[in-house]
Amino acid sequence: xxxxxxxxxxxxxxxxxxxxxxxxxxxxxxxxxxxxxxxxxxxxxxxxxxxxxxxxxxxxxxxxxxxxxxxxxxxxxxxxxxxxxxxxxxxxxxxxxxxxxxxxxxxxxxxxxxxxxxxxxxxxxxxxxxxxxxxxxxxxxxxxxxxxxxxxxxxxxxxxxxxxxxxxxxxxxxxxxxxxxxxxxxxxxxxxxxxxxxxx
Numbered sequence: 001x002x003x004x005x006x007x008x009x010x011x012x013x014x015x016x017x018x019x020x021x022x023x024x025x026x027x028x029x030x031x032x033x034x035x036x037x038x039x040x041x042x043x044x045x046x047x048x049x050x051x052x053x054x055x056x057x058x059x060x061x062x063x064x065x066x067x068x069x070x071x072x073x074x075x076x077x078x079x080x081x082x083x084x085x086x087x088x089x090x091x092x093x094x095x096x097x098x099x100x101x102x103x104x105x106x107x108x109x110x111x112x113x114x115x116x117x118x119x120x121x122x123x124x125x126x127x128x129x130x131x132x133x134x135x136x137x138x139x140x141x142x143x144x145x146x147x148x149x150x151x152x153x154x155x156x157x158x159x160x161x162x163x164x165x166x167x168x169x170x171x172x173x174x175x176x177x178x179x180x181x182x183x184x185x186x187x188x189x190x191x192x193x194x195x196x197x198x199x200x
Contacts, residue, residue: 002022002023002024002063002064003021003022003023003024003063003064003065003066003193004023004024004025004026004056004060004063004064004065004066005023005024005025005026005066006026006027006028006052006053006055006056006057006065006066006067006068007025007027007028007052007067007068007178008025008027009151009178009179011151011157011159011177011178011179012068012177012178012179013025014159015174015177015178015179015181016066016179016184019181019184019185023066026056026059026060028051028052028053028055028056028067029055032048032051033047033048033051035047041071041073041078041103042103042105042125045069045070045071045103045104045105045125046069046105046107046123046125048069048105049067049068049069049105049106049107049123050067050105050107050121050123051067052067052068052069052107053065053066053067053107053108053109053121054067054107054109057109057119061111061112061119062111062112063111064108064109064110064111064188064191064193065108065109066106066107066108066184067106067107067108067109068104068105068106068107068178068179069104069105070102070103070104070105070153070175070178071102071103071153072100072101072102072153072154073100073101073102073103074094074095074098074100074101074154079091079095079100079153079154080153081150081151081152081153081155082149082150082155083150084150085144085145085148087155088144088149088150088155089137089140089141089144089155091154091155092132092135092140092143092144092154092155092156092165093137093140095132095154095156096132096133096134096135096140097131097132097133097134097135097167098131098132099129099130099131100129100130100131100132100154101127101128101129101130102127102128102130102153102154102175102176103125103126103127103128103175104125104126104175104176104178104179104180104183105123105124105125106123106124106125106126106179106180106183106184106187107121107122107123108121108122108123108184108187108188108191109121110122110191110192110193120191122187122190122191123187124183124186124187125183126171126172126175126180126182126183127171127175128169128170128171128172128173128175128176129169129170129171130166130168130169130170130176131166131167131168131169132156132165132166132167133165133166133167134167135165140165143156143164143165146161147160147161147162147164147165149162157177158173158176158177159177
């Protein structure tokens with residue numbers, strides 16, 4: 001009964017590996033459902049994490065599946081990933097010197113119990129408050145050229161040299177990277193994840 005990370009994110013995989021878990025990665029491959037009318041951004045984030053986990057779990061009835069989704073909240077709106085350097089620079093200029101919230105929702109689906117098709121599901125969400133450095137546009141341009149943060153919510157990263165733009169974090173840094181390890185380990189423990197399936 002292996003653990004499957006329902007994500008192709010190298011950053012999430014690096015966190016899980018460093019925490020001592022043996023796992024495989026598999027993309028969910030499904031379309032992300034749109035937010036329901038009146039649905040809060042955090043509730044929708046949990047819906048997305050659950051959708052990813054369910055899509056992979058449907059193909060692996062005897063495995064543990066872990067799904068996650070990350071979003072950035074600033075001035076009443078969610079900011080996603082930047083597809084281009086220009087979009088990344090515009091986003092970072094908007095965030096420079098100001099605080100924002102990053103949340104990562106996690107969904108864990110356990111294998112079906114013997115003789116049953118029902119599968120236990122546990123969910124949670126972790127939050128962190130981040131303040132970026134008040135860099136000028138030219139310095140932000142150099143940052144984007146060097147870090148190329150196009151796969152990250154908010155167009156910046158903590159891994160590698162990406163953390164250079166971050167002035168302060170209040171919360172678990174792994175939440176910002178995309179897989180809050182304290183939350184993940186609690187969900188695994190509560191669900192009865194076998195200790196012998198870790199590598200450390």
